[in-house]
Amino acid sequence: MAISLLPLLVCALSFLIGSSFGSLAAGRGIGVNYGRLGSNLPPPDRVVSLLKSRNVTRTRVFNPDQDVLRAFEGSGVEVTLGTLNGDLPALASDKSFAAEWVNDNIVPFADSVAFRYITVGNEVIPSELGPAVQNLEEALRSVNLQIPVTTVVATNVLGVSFPPSQGAFSEAAGPIMTSLLAFLASKNTPLLVNVYPYFAYAADPKSFILDYALLNTTKVIVHDGALGYTNLFDAIVDAVYSAMEKVSASSIDIAVSETGWPSGGGPVAATIENARIYNNNVAERVKADVGTPKRPGKFIETYLFALFNENRKPEGTEQNFGLYYPNMTEVYRVDLS
Ligand SMILES: *[C@@H]1O[C@H](CO)[C@@H](O)[C@H](O)[C@H]1NC(C)=O
Ligand SMILES: *[C@@H]1O[C@H](CO)[C@@H](O)[C@H](O)[C@H]1NC(C)=O
Ligand SMILES: *[C@@H]1O[C@H](CO)[C@@H](O)[C@H](O)[C@H]1NC(C)=O
Numbered sequence: 601m602a603i604s605l606l607p608l609l610v611c612a613l614s615f616l617i618g619s620s621f622g623s624l625a626a627g628r629g630i631g632v633n634y635g636r637l638g639s640n641l642p643p644p645d646r647v648v649s650l651l652k653s654r655n656v657t658r659t660r661v662f663n664p665d666q667d668v669l670r671a672f673e674g675s676g677v678e679v680t681l682g683t684l685n686g687d688l689p690a691l692a693s694d695k696s697f698a699a700e701w702v703n704d705n706i707v708p709f710a711d712s713v714a715f716r717y718i719t720v721g722n723e724v725i726p727s728e729l730g731p732a733v734q735n736l737e738e739a740l741r742s743v744n745l746q747i748p749v750t751t752v753v754a755t756n757v758l759g760v761s762f763p764p765s766q767g768a769f770s771e772a773a774g775p776i777m778t779s780l781l782a783f784l785a786s787k788n789t790p791l792l793v794n795v796y797p798y799f800a801y802a803a804d805p806k807s808f809i810l811d812y813a814l815l816n817t818t819k820v821i822v823h824d825g826a827l828g829y830t831n832l833f834d835a836i837v838d839a840v841y842s843a844m845e846k847v848s849a850s851s852i853d854i855a856v857s858e859t860g861w862p863s864g865g866g867p868v869a870a871t872i873e874n875a876r877i878y879n880n881n882v883a884e885r886v887k888a889d890v891g892t893p894k895r896p897g898k899f900i901e902t903y904l905f906a907l908f909n910e911n912r913k914p915e916g917t918e919q920n921f922g923l924y925y926p927n928m929t930e931v932y933r934v935d936l937s
Contacts, residue, residue, distance in 0.1 A: 630883045630936055631658030631680075631903035632923065633858055636668070637912040640926040644671035647907065650928060651677055655937040658716060660857060660903050664705035673712035680792075680857070680903070681705070682719040682752070683736070691720065691735055692728030698735040699742070707743060715747045719792060719857070723754040725773045730780045737787070748789040751780065752857045755795065755836055758843055763824040764894070767839030768846055781849035790901070792857035793840050797832035798878070802868045802917075808832065814861075814874060815881035827893040833859065833882065834892040841894050853898075860905035862917035863931050870917050876932035879904055879923070883934055904934070 634647060641647075648671045651659060660680040661668055672679050683691065683701065690697040706715065718740070720733045729751060737749040755761060757777060759770030769777050784791060801813040811817040813832045820828035822835060829835045840854055861878035862870040882902065891898035909922035909931065924930055 628887055628889070628899060629655070629657045630886050631660060631678075631901070632656050632936065633660045633662075633903050633906040634668075635662060635906040635908065635910050635913075636665070638908055638910040638926055639912060641908055641910075642926065642928055644668045646928070648672055648675050648677065650924070651675075651907075658901075658903065659907075660719075662722065666708075669705070669709045669713055673709065676714065678714045678716040680717045680719060681715060682722055683732075685721055685724050688721050688724070688726060688728045688732050691732035693731070695735050695739070698732075698739040701736065702739040702743060702745070706740065706745065706747070710743075710745055717789070717792070717855075718747055718749045719752045720749060722752045723756075723794065725753065725757060725776050727776060729776055730783060733780060734783060748787065750784060750789050750792055752792040752794060753777075755793065755840065758839055760843075761836065761839040763822065764829065764835045764838035765824050765827070765842055767842030769843045774847070777843075778847040778849070781844060781847060781852055785849055785852050790853040790855040791840075791844070792855050793837070794858040794905075795833060795836045795856050796859060797836065798861045798869070798917075800832060800836070802866060802870075805868050810869060810874075813869075814878045815885065816877055824893075829893060831881075833885075837900065838892050838894040841892070853901075855901040855903075857903055858905040859902060860921045862920040863909075863922075864917070865915070865920040866917035870920065872932050875921075876934070879932075879934045883936065904936075 644667050658678045662682045663684045720736055721729055733749050740747050757769055757773040758767055760766050760768040797813040801808045809821055812821045815831040815833055818830055820830055822829040837854055844850055844852055859882055861875040863872040863875040864870055886900055886902045889897055889899045906921050908924050908926055909920055911919055913919050922931055923934055
């Protein structure tokens, strides 16, 4: 996760296992990011048991790791898997590298792990992004795997983010996003966006009502033309929808690959109570299919960040986004089922 400031079918086996969870649960539940930047985290098989004990049906893993992927075999938990940012140039320029990546990381698990998406790049918009996504998609297709390929962006792809109707990509990100979105539209694949009301709030607390950032009010706080916003999460998602409309990519869905609130480590509003309120409110809204003012009633596939507090992230709030301590004790309770 970067600190992005706002202002400014896998196979018969996994299908069988997956169906025991019920397609409704898999379709509507909230996902949780499985970040692994901690020196003291439990082994992957215990993490998979933890997710299953909480009825979590979707997770996101930041980069390929054979031990982690083995732990998810036969679990029925859908896995979104990322590539390392450092692999982007090779994925973009070398089709054989993309084929090898698929051969090493996906093919051995394709019959036993339910891959939801492959995400190429995390919060980076280099010119290689489009070609890298296309090469990986082609490499998967050439071994008859229909796993959607997309990327994860931070909201700093926006040059304008407020009011939501004025959302627009920055000059730097615009051309790269435009061609990438045309590809995603042709495959009917969503764009994954990291959405952090906390960072917007913490950068400028005087400009925001805390309950607006926490989704903890039903009052319209921001009027934007005919639309009314009760919370900053919706305002951020709709700003990205507006930016996509401006480059003729309005058919594409947004999935929220990360959102969360730190329970400590910061001077402003980083408390266990606020983190509990925020994450429960997000989970409730996602399950209720409320959508956003621009896309009312639409399910927003969402992944909370993150499962554990991670002590190898930068000091401060970044180490305190976990729902769990590394010893698997809850920091606070979120209804994930
Ligand atoms: C998980 O789902 C099962 C079956 O629907 C249910 O009995 C159980 O209470 C759920 N557990 C949690 C933690 O929600
Ligand atoms: C969230 O809303 C509840 C109910 O209105 C209120 O009691 C609580 O103070 C709010 N929390 C924060 C942190 O504002
Ligand atoms: C787990 O870790 C937390 C934070 O360090 C600590 O407060 C808690 O007591 C620990 N729980 C157990 C069962 O060790």
